[in-house]
Amino acid sequence: MSSALRFQGVVKNYGRLRALDGLDLDVPQGSIFGLVGSNGAGKTTAMAIALGLLRPGTGTLDILGVGPFTPEQHAGRVALLPQDSQFPPHARIEELLRFYGRLQGVTPEAIAPNISELLNWVHLADRRRSPVRTLSHGMKRRLSIAQAFLGHPDLVLLDEPLNGLDPKEAARVRDLIRERRGRQTIVISSHQLTDIEALCDHVAFIEKGKLVRQDTLDKIVRRSHRVTYHISSGTLPLAQLQAALPDVEWEQHGNRVIAGFPTRYTTEELNTAVLRILLEARVGVLEIRRGSDLESEYLRLAAEPPPLLPPK
């Protein structure tokens, strides 16, 4: 699969502070790609560098296979939802989108239908003539999302897209992003790992300006040889579990227990044994899922907590 966005050893300093420390990243074309990292990890900086808002120190960048960002090569083919940027307050929504759309290269005939589609998309069609200053924070965020999809760009970078949205709108935006899978490359930066997990097929963990891990979501949460048990009450009977399943690795993150099992087991065999022991110990089981969850994997990579019991 070819790359829509590639960083190789990109360094960015803000004065004496190193924001990106040789970042490597490879975003496959057509993927929905999640960028995960703690505050100040370099996610926003990476996005801004990709689209020429910030100048990198060293390293190489390739966007859509034609080199680093230049307006001549990339304008109209890329878009960004910046994190904390405001719109001109007196501009009216429709006029603002028309202005952005025309800059994006949308033809005059296509611009009105495109704006209508996007405003319906983000539930702002009835506010199309309203000045930006009259919108709530969530509405402005939805307008931000709409502008990023003007002209159907090949690569869309969304920095914390669901921040400030109410649950209903957030769910709607998630659906709409999913609909674009395979048609556009979408990079999402978020602290909400459940959102990343729900939307993305590829994930990269960034910490202190460096790539910690990048892979498909399936491989990161190890769906083929891990099972997560979401328990509600009771004390985990670790001794019995270990005795019954001696070569399984156990981890506990709050009320989530993750079993890492070797390939000679099937998931069904594992579940049968584990559920029997948990039910006998009167431990409530709320959910069973293949693989661990992104949050556990992220915390594991970020902090490397030791497993409850080492495998024999």
Place this chain on the structure above:
Amino acid sequence: MNRALSTLGIVAGNELSDSIRSRRVIVMFLLYLAGAMGATALFITFLHSIEGELVKTLGLDAPKDAGSVTATLWKSRPFRDMLTGLIGEKKLAETLLDVPPLALFYGWLSCAFTPMLVMLTASARVSEEIASGSIRYLMFRGGRAPWLLGKFAGQAAQMFIALLLSALGAWVIGWFRMTGYDGWPTAYHMLWFAVKAWLYALPFLGLALGISQLCALPNLALAFGFMSLVAASVLTSLSNWLAGEGWRRIWDLVNVLTPGAHRHALWWNDAEHLLPAIVFLVTLAALYLFAGYARFARRDL
């Protein structure tokens, strides 16, 4: 290239329409209009009082309206000879004496105040977009240079509209308050002075937007804009005064680099004087604008 030109045009159009939509620019237009109308009314009142003194001294009947005495005086040979002597350049004096007094006053007024209004409206235009982050929605859709040139073009167009409005306001005041008013010649000369004032204000617009690219704080940009206006004026006077032979020739260079040094040429109507002034003023506008761009092109947004 086509994309850059298209970006320039779209940004210029948006800058103009956005300016017209926003209340601040409506206030600015009103300022131009009210300033020109108010100053013209004051000028006519002043003219009327001088004329009153003159006819009293000569023992004639006092005129009801302003302008009748001035119009007669303006055309009289002794008065024209006296003014030619005062100006010192016969050809320039003849050029100016062909212009109705009210248009002449408008020419002086617009050249004196337009740079100030330009600083007031344009010096924060880039910095406020940097400060609010709204620039981040734009830069990936076009280049920085076409965006900036579009901004300049939009502001220049806005300034031209404001100057036309102020000329219209001044003309209307004259029409109401002056006797023997040469309507068409005054309108023609006022329009011509509006164009000249616009050309004269271009380097100030370049300076305002140049400074705006250096500051991420709009208020700071505004303050620097006004400081640069004062500095430019001081440098023009200083360089006029200090220029001379030897090392002092360096002041000739300083003089050429200030817009004020080219203002005098705008009073003429012949190509020999006007064309070099226009070339200098446009070049200075580009020089100031791109001096700021040297930083803007590399700055993190």
